[in-house]
Amino acid sequence: MKTLPLRAYASWTDAALLEALRADDRPAFAELYERYWHRVFGLAYRRLGSRETAEELVQDLFTALWHRRAAHTIEHLEHYLLTAISRRVVGHLRAHRVREAYADYCRWHQAEATQETEQTLAAADLSDAFSTALLHLPEQSREIF
Numbered sequence: 081m082k083t084l085p086l087r088a089y090a091s092w093t094d095a096a097l098l099e100a101l102r103a104d105d106r107p108a109f110a111e112l113y114e115r116y117w118h119r120v121f122g123l124a125y126r127r128l129g130s131r132e133t134a135e136e137l138v139q140d141l142f143t144a145l146w147h148r149r150a151a152h153t154i155e156h157l158e159h160y161l162l163t164a165i166s167r168r169v170v171g172h173l174r175a176h177r178v179r180e181a182y183a184d185y186c187r188w189h190q191a192e193a194t195q196e197t198e199q200t201l202a203a204a205d206l207s208d209a210f211s212t213a214l215l216h217l218p219e220q221s222r223e224i225f
Contacts, residue, residue: 089107089108089110089111090111092108092111094112094115094156094157094158097111097112097115097157098112098152098154098157101145101146101149102149102150102152104149109145109146109149112145112157113142116157116158116161117138117142119158119161119162120138120141120161120162120165121134121135121138123162123165123166123169124137124138124165124168124169127166127169127173128169128172128173133172137165137168137169137172138165140168141161141164141165141168145161
């Protein structure tokens, strides 16, 4: 398939670019990327507040679009991309909350386990000290204890 110079794609409709994308036309994909990257990134960045994470999610979205280009039946590209990035952002935030909750759980249980261990050691030390003190008592006092 013969490809056109990238600037020739600027006048194409989204539908024409999607059709070219299905036919493995890399410059058509590049035009779609250039056309929508800023809007998709802007939405992700506003919701996440992290430039790096937003860039990563947008890159993943466009990579998935390229890899599944033959299987997609997209009618409204902008709507598709904005919905897809919204879902990726929600998934990322949900996964982040789960990781944070798990980390909190682990910290709490580790602190609890540490406290129990310290209590066990303190009780053993106290028992040893008590036994040692008993040995130093006179015979009659030891019998009482």
